[in-house]
C-alpha cells in the first residue's frame with residue numbers, strides 16, 4: 001500500500017464525500033496520507049481528530065490578513081541555502097522539503113511539498129556544512145525540513161559523517177513525524193544513520209493526539225532508545241484535535257510512558273488558511289494551567305509561541321504570575337490567586 005496523494009484517492013478511501021473545491025486546495029498545498037495514518041482514521045466520524053490533521057478542507061482557501069507565507073520568519077535568518085541561524089548557538093539544517101504526510105496546519109506549508117523548496121543539491125549541502133564549520137559558536141545542529149527522515153539511511157549517513165568532523169558541534173537534533181506516520185522506516189539502519197561519532201543525538205517526535213502513538217510507533221521509539229538516541233516531544237495545539245485537558249493530559253502521559261520527555265507545545269502559527277485550527281492564547285494558557293495540577297511535572301510541556309517576523313520562540317505558558325515592584329499575584333492550577341510574597 002502506498003500513501004494517498006490526490007483528491008480522487010481521498011474519495012476512493014472514503015475520507016471525503018465530495019471533491020467540491022478541493023482541487024484548488026490540492027493545487028496549493030500537497031496531500032499525503034500514509035497507510036499508518038489511514039488505519040487510524042474512522043471515516044464515519046466527521047470530527048475524527050486524526051483525519052482533521054491530514055484530510056484537506058476548503059477552509060484552507062480562507063486566509064486572514066494576519067496570516068503570512070513565512071509565519072515564523074525563517075527567510076529573515078537564512079545566511080546560506082538550507083540554514084536558518086536565528087540563535088547564536090544553534091542552526092536549523094533543512095536538507096529536504098518533502099514530508100511523509102502533509103499536515104493541514106503546517107507552519108512551513110508554503111515551502112514543503114512537490115512545489116516547495118526541494119532538496120539541497122550536493123553543492124548546497126556542502127556550503128551549508130561549511131557555514132556550520134566556519135561558525136565556532138554553533139553547538140547544536142537541528143535537522144528539520146520538511147522531514148529529514150524521508151532521506152535514505154545512506155543519504156543521512158553522509159550528512160552525519162560530515163557533521164561528525166566539526167569539533168564545536170556537540171549535539172544533533174532531528175525534528176520528525178516519521179516515527180508516528182511511517183514507523184516502518186525506523187529500522188536498525190535508520191537508527192544507525194541518525195548517529196554521528198562523538199556527538200549526542202536527540203530526536204523530537206511530532207505527535208498531536210494519543211491515538212497516533214500506536215504499538216508499531218512504540219516499537220520504533222524502543223529501537224531509537226536502544227540505539228542511544230534521546231527522545232523529546234513536540235505537539236501543536238490544534239482546535240478540534242487536542243484542545244481539551246483530557247486529550248493533552250493523555251498525550252503527555254503517553255509520551256512519558258514511552259520514555260519521551262515532553263518538550264514543546266506550540267501555539268499554532270499564522271500559516272495561510274489555518275484559522276480553523278487556531279485557539280486563542282487565553283485558551284492555551286488555561287489548558288496548560290490545568291495540566292499543571294492534573295498530571296506529573298514530568299509530563300509538562302513548555303507552551304511556546306514563535307514570534308512572527310523571526311524573533312524566535314517565547315514561553316507563553318507563564319500567565320501564572322503577574323505584578324511589579326516585587327509584589328506578585330500567582331495563580332494556582334485551580335485558578336486561585338495568591339499574593340507573593342504572602343501578605
Ligand SMILES: *Cc1c(COP(=O)(O)O)cnc(C)c1O
Nearest residue numbers: 084085086087090091092142313
Ligand atoms: C525553533 C527553532 C530553533 C530551536 O529552538 P529551541 O528552543 O532550541 O528548541 C532553532 N532555530 C530556529 C530558527 C527555530 O525556529
Ligand code: SF4
Nearest residue numbers: 099102103106146177
Ligand atoms: S511533517 Fe512537519 S513540515 Fe511536514 S507538513 Fe507536517 S508539520 Fe509541516
